[in-house]
Amino acid sequence: MKKVMIAGIAIFIIFFISGTLSWFMHDKEKYKNLKYTQSYDANEIKSLSIKASGGVHIKQGKQFKVKYYSDNKVTMHKYKGTLRVMQTKSSNRGYSVNVNPFRTINYMIEIEVPSKMLKHLTIDAPNNKLIIDGIQSAETTIYKGVDSINITNCHFDNAEINGDNYYMNINNSKMRSSRFKVDSGGFNIENSQMNDSIFLANQGDIRFEDMPRQSNLKAATKNGDINFAYKRKPKNTLLKLHPGHGKSVVTQSAFKEGKVGISHNILEFYTTDGDIIIQ
The missing domain is CATH 1.20.5 (Single alpha-helices involved in coiled-coils or other helix-helix interfaces)
Structure with a gap:
């Protein structure tokens, strides 16, 4: 038996x-x-709106193109100059839990945009990575829940980027009249021109590296440090530093009594529990 x-x-x-x-x-x-590829006439697209549960990669290309590789469904709709891209769960999957090693869980939407300024760029991507490279936009709205945002070689005017727990990296870019906010995470900005922009963090460090001689911005964090390092000797800048329970340290020798030249540019920084360092 x-x-x-x-x-x-x-x-x-x-x-x-x-x-x-x-x-x-x-x-x-x-x-x-399972791969989606769709091209559009660049002259017919003025704005881009994306809603995705997976990763998003937007980059400069020769034509307006959307690529996607996964078993989830992507719908694309063009209306009055706006291309809307939406990612939803495939109705043909038959199971909700990923038990198959051949089914990728890092879904990535890749969008190529020609080198022209978009009128509007709207992104709702709460999960996974968001990569934006070589894009120009007159008005940008982004919501990011977790993971990271990497912005490189971009030019944004009037950007509003908010999120819960994410890290943002900005490199070789230009931002004007823009607002960036994170609850928990941090910002790393390198070699980028900032004009009339503000960075806010509830918890996390805000770091600026190799910044231009004339930078005009505000930054505040409740629990974290603010570090600002110039690439070259600063010009026409006034410092307004307000550390709460921390300290302010200015090692950049060009500043005399918190000022260099005339005050066309202002660095206004606030911390509650953290230091402010200017290099």
């Missing part, structure tokens, strides 16, 4: 493994071929 039971269990395991492997291999071929 015992031998019969053991044999039955062995047969069950063999058939279960065989069935599972067959299912996985079937889905492997299925998911390998």
Whole structure:
């Protein structure tokens, strides 16, 4: 009797493994071929609106193109000069939990935009990475829940970027009249021109590296430090530093009594529990 039971269990395991492997291999071929590619006339697109649960990569390209590789569904709709891209769960999946190793969970929407300024850029991407490279936008609104935002070689006017727990990296970019806010995370800005812009963090450090001679901005964090380092000797700048329970340290020798030249530019920084350092 015992031998019969053991044999039955062995047969069950063999058939279960065989069935599972067959299912996985079937889905492997299925998911390998699930790729969306759609091109648009760049002259017909003035604005871009994206809503996605996965990662988003927007970059400069020769034409307006949307690429996607996953089993989730992507719908695209063009109306009055605005291209709307929305990612939703595929109705053909048949299961809600990812148990198949061939089904990617890091869905990425890749969008190419020609080198012209968008009228509006709107992104709602609460999960995974958001990468923006070489994009110009006259008005930008972004909501980011978690993970990170990487902005490189971009020019944004009137940007509003808010989120819960994320880290933002800005490199070689220009921001004007823009507002950036995070509850928990931080900002790393490098070699970027900031004019009339503000950075706010409830918890996290705000760091500026290799900044231009003339930078005009505000920054505040309740629990964290603010570090600002110039690439070259600053010009026509006034410092307004307000550390709460921390200290302010100015090692940039160009400043005399918190000022250099005339006050065309103002660095206005606030911390509650943290230091402010100007280099």
